[in-house]
Structure formats: C-alpha cells, structure tokens
Amino acid sequence: MRQLIKLLIPVFLCLFLTLPSHSALKGKLDYQIPIDYSKLSEEELDTKAEVYYNLALKTSSGSVNEEVTAALNLYAILCNKNPENIFYKTRLGTLYDLIGEDRYARGCFYAAIGVDKMQPEPFFRLGEFYYKRELYKRALKMYQAAYKKGYQGHYDTLYKIGDIYEKFGDTEAALKYLKLASQKSPNAELDNKIQRVENMNQINKEYYSDTRIRLIEK
DSSP, X not given: OHHHHHHHHHHHXXXXXXXXXXXXXXXXXXEEEOOOGGXXXXXXXXXXXXXXXXXXXXXXXXXXXXXXXXXXXXXXXXXXXXXXXXXXXXXXXHHHHHTTOHHHHHHHHHHHHHHOTTOHHHHHHHHHHHHHTTOHHHHHHHHHHHHHTTOTTOHHHHHHXXXXXXXXXXXXXXXXXXXXHHHHSOOHHHHHHHHHHHHHHHHHHHHHHHHHHHHHHO
C-alpha cells in the first residue's frame, strides 16, 4: 500500500498542480521523469502515453518501473482531460492490472463500461483480468460479452472462450470457438489443441452413447 501511495502521488500532482517533473519509485530508488506534461496537447499526451504504455508492457514483469509510472501519469491526465474516453480508462486499467493493483484495475474497466456498454474492449480486458486470476466463470462471461459486442473475429477472445469451455469439459463448445480462432490465425499449437479436444470429444460421445444403450437395455 505504501508503494502504491508513492506511485499515486505524482499522478495527483500532475493532475492538480501540473508540475514539470514527477517522482516515481523503482525498487528502493527515487528518480525523476523530466517531462513537462502541462505544456502538451491531448494529441501529444496520447502519443507519449502510447510509447510508455508499450514500453511498460515489455519491461515491467509485474513491477513498478519508470515506464509504468510515466504511462500511469499520462493516462491519468488524459482521463482527466477526456473522462468520456473509454480507451484511456481501459489503458489505465491494464496498467494497474500489470502491477497487480486489482481494485484499481477493475475499477477502471468498469468505469469504461459505464461510459459505453456497447464497446467490446473493456469487456475483453475484464475477461483477461479474471482469466489471469483463474476466475474462469467470470472471465467467460466477459469474453462472451466482448464477442457479442463486436469481437466475433477477435482471435484472443475466440481462443480464450474455447479454452475455458475445454477447462469446463464442454468439448463441443470448445471446438466451436477454437476452430473459429484457427480461421483467424492458424498455427501449429492451436491445431494440436483442437486435435486433443476432438479426441476428447469423441471419447465423450462414445461414453454417453454407451451409457444410453445400457440404460435402454435395463
């Protein structure tokens, strides 16, 4: 909690005081990010946020570093400038998810959904949030919502729905979505998974067929 407070202080400073530099915590060392955000337009902020966001995803490994802090700062400012922009809220949620701040991540995703319930991305990100924590029923619900709201051709959504159905033992449903995913992006690993599920599906069919025969004979 103490580390999070140290992380959030520069966010609030840049929102309300627009200081030219911002403190962050990296391990036990303090350092400065020498960017005067107050002089940048929303377009410039968005561009810089995108750069730091991609760097954060590559470098963080779940820890708070300079890239994560800069991206959090920038997307917090952008959310303040444009509170109806679900993209900014979703990015902010993804960053919090990256560093394991579950409450803040979930809050950002639901805030994005609250702005526009028809956009699939926040639902997908919530699915990812729950999937990572092995809360598969909740994850499936969110992935299905993303699918219905426009992600019918989104590989990761299709794959994760199929994967969760496989975990639940519903091989028919798993095959449906895994094959749809394969149509979007065929690959050897997915082909092997589909073959495995097809084998299991055949075993299930034979089992239930034999069970029905025995019940009829009785």
